[in-house]
Amino acid sequence: MTGEERRLAAANLIVALVALFGGVVTGLFQALEFAGVEVYPSLAPLIRSHYHSVSIHGVLNALVFTTFFICGFLPFILSRSLGAPLASARLGWVTFWVMTAGLVLSSIPLVGNAATVMFTFYPPLKAHWAFYVGLTLVVAGTWLVTLNLVLTWRAWRARNPGLRTPLAAYMSLVTFVMWTIASLGLAAEMIFLLLPWSLGLVGGTDALLARTLFWFTGHPLVYFWLLPAYVSWYTLVPRQAGGKLFSDPMARTSFILFLVLSTPVGIHHQYADPGIHQAWKLLHALLTFAVFFPSLLTFFNVVASLETGGRARGGAGWLNWFVRLPWSDPSLAAQVLAMVLFAFGGIGGLINASFNVNMVVHNTAYIVGHLHLTVGTAVALTFIGITYWLVPHLAGRALWSRTVALVQVWLWFVGMLIFSPTLHELGLRGMPRRTMISHASYLQPEWKTLLPLVGIGGAIVFLSALLYFLNMALTVTVSRRAPQPALEFAEALSGPDHAPAFMDRWRPWLALTALLIVIAYGPTLVRLATTASLNTPGMRVW
Numbered sequence: 001m002t003g004e005e006r007r008l009a010a011a012n013l014i015v016a017l018v019a020l021f022g023g024v025v026t027g028l029f030q031a032l033e034f035a036g037v038e039v040y041p042s043l044a045p046l047i048r049s050h051y052h053s054v055s056i057h058g059v060l061n062a063l064v065f066t067t068f069f070i071c072g073f074l075p076f077i078l079s080r081s082l083g084a085p086l087a088s089a090r091l092g093w094v095t096f097w098v099m100t101a102g103l104v105l106s107s108i109p110l111v112g113n114a115a116t117v118m119f120t121f122y123p124p125l126k127a128h129w130a131f132y133v134g135l136t137l138v139v140a141g142t143w144l145v146t147l148n149l150v151l152t153w154r155a156w157r158a159r160n161p162g163l164r165t166p167l168a169a170y171m172s173l174v175t176f177v178m179w180t181i182a183s184l185g186l187a188a189e190m191i192f193l194l195l196p197w198s199l200g201l202v203g204g205t206d207a208l209l210a211r212t213l214f215w216f217t218g219h220p221l222v223y224f225w226l227l228p229a230y231v232s233w234y235t236l237v238p239r240q241a242g243g244k245l246f247s248d249p250m251a252r253t254s255f256i257l258f259l260v261l262s263t264p265v266g267i268h269h270q271y272a273d274p275g276i277h278q279a280w281k282l283l284h285a286l287l288t289f290a291v292f293f294p295s296l297l298t299f300f301n302v303v304a305s306l307e308t309g310g311r312a313r314g315g316a317g318w319l320n321w322f323v324r325l326p327w328s329d330p331s332l333a334a335q336v337l338a339m340v341l342f343a344f345g346g347i348g349g350l351i352n353a354s355f356n357v358n359m360v361v362h363n364t365a366y367i368v369g370h371l372h373l374t375v376g377t378a379v380a381l382t383f384i385g386i387t388y389w390l391v392p393h394l395a396g397r398a399l400w401s402r403t404v405a406l407v408q409v410w411l412w413f414v415g416m417l418i419f420s421p422t423l424h425e426l427g428l429r430g431m432p433r434r435t436m437i438s439h440a441s442y443l444q445p446e447w448k449t450l451l452p453l454v455g456i457g458g459a460i461v462f463l464s465a466l467l468y469f470l471n472m473a474l475t476v477t478v479s480r481r482a483p484q485p486a487l488e489f490a491e492a493l494s495g496p497d498h499a500p501a502f503m504d505r506w507r508p509w510l511a512l513t514a515l516l517i518v519i520a521y522g523p524t525l526v527r528l529a530t531t532a533s534l535n536t537p538g539m540r541v542w
């Protein structure tokens with residue numbers, strides 16, 4: 001193995017963390033705005049409005065931080081898990097620079113208030129073309145990551161015929177293959193609608209077709225964020241907890257189901273959209289409940305694995321094993337607390353997914369509460385936990401301070417425990433999301449009493465993030481040099497040989513994935529594409 005995987009991972013992590021920094025700063029502004037603190041006037045011309053801030057916040061956190069982290073983390077994991085270097089380090093660097101160039105290109109209009117269209121960029125809101133071109137380059141870069149992973153795996157396979165693919169490599173591959181299929185919707189939206197429109201080649205656009213293509217990718221996008229966190233929960237956390245993975249075959253099963261079921265569910269984001277027949281919405285609702293099944297498998301498997309750790313450390317009884325986990329390890333603490341909040345995120349997700357109940361929470365602050373439990377904590381806090389071992393590993397230095405890291409982890413947890421339930425409740429009281437709420441003429445007294453808690457919770461999470469960046473910066477610069485132990489994956493109680501061989505084959509699963517997508521999306525997409533009248537003019541409302 002060469003040092004290239006380390007350098008590639010480090011380069012991606014640097015971009016990811018810079019993005020997260022911008023993401024939490026804008027998050028603070030928004031939380032303060034909700035609490036009635038006038039921040040935006042003093043931020044001009046850097047931040048021009050709440051909507052400018054929310055656009056930067058969503059893009060940096062949900063798109064840039066996550067994507068760059070994943071493109072750094074999973075190739076590194078795959079290479080370690082196969083015990084082989086990446087097929088092409090040069091391809092790895094080309095990929096990194098394509099994505100970074102795309103990021104810079106899209107950041108210019110974003111920062112300059114020429115792409116204040118939120119991270120979902122729904123037309124007819126219209127951004128500068130550079131924003132769309134840049135994001136397209138980032139997505140194209142992720143396909144190159146897939147290519148590199150597949151080539152690496154095939155070379156390994158040729159050298160090791162008949163061996164089961166190691167779990168961590170298997171999961172990394174599934175994640176990128178799933179994402180590559182899923183991102184075709186976004187690619188189509190960009191190439192056929194947004195790029196020609198923003199370049200002035202066509203006069204208008206079709207909002208419904210664009211949204212449908214967006215959510216084709218937008219829902220599996222959440223699995224693109226989550227599956228790398230699961231990779232850590234399944235293949236690394238059990239060892240960190242002092243235990244073993246409960247079941248390797250069950251873990252593989254859940255990932256296969258995520259591959260098959262992540263994409264044909266996106267219309268659950270469009271229950272409120274006119275122009276899509278209810279039958280398709282219902283089918284997507286049912287498939288959404290189907291994808292809840294591998295989530296439950298994951299929950300059971302990961303908790304059972306943690307339990308083996310807690311029991312090995314002397315925990316007895318029903319719950320005492322949980323207390324006995326090695327809580328003094330910030331990497332483990334971060335990820336276990338991320339799981340705890342994710343359980344609530346999952347429950348809330350079922351409410352969102354329920355066709356008619358969705359109407360109660362649709363586009364309210366409840367959704368903001370939900371997504372800070374899921375991507376904002378389950379994913380972000382897990383990734384933070386991973387960096388507590390990965391950054392020292394890459395830098396060859398000890399973590400600067402374990403204590404600061406532990407304080408950071410608990411502050412995030414406590415801050416989110418205030419921030420997120422408050423937003424859920426505000427949503428149930430009818431407060432909309434994506435609104436400069438303290439200036440809304442319809443601001444309700446029953447919202448006003450709760451809004452300060454959004455500011456307080458948000459400020460605590462922000463403080464936590466500052467401690468994190470301080471610790472990371474000092475780790476890579478002044479912390480003492482200490483060679484880090486080699487990366488070891490968790491053993492499994494029930495190992496890979498118990499998994500049926502057909503799970504290691506790709507064609508049947510890819511065929512099933514394609515079939516479900518054609519059934520769930522085919523008729524709607526064909527109808528929308530053949531009747532699209534590109535006549536909606538673009539709008540700039542900020």
Ligand code: HEM
Nearest residue numbers: 024027028030031058061062118376433434435458461462
């Ligand atoms: C200091 C920490 C954070 C604070 C205080 C914060 C605060 C907020 C607030 C107040 C909103 C609602 C804006 C509105 O609807 O008008 C928001 C939206 C959002 N946040 Fe955060 N956030 C934080 C961290 C994060 C993280 C770590 C992520 C993901 C990795 C994230 C992802 C999002 C997303 C995707 C939205 C929705 C944006 C949209 O509606 O377009 N946030 N955040």
Ligand SMILES: [Cu+2]
Nearest residue numbers: 218219268269
């Ligand atoms: Cu979804």
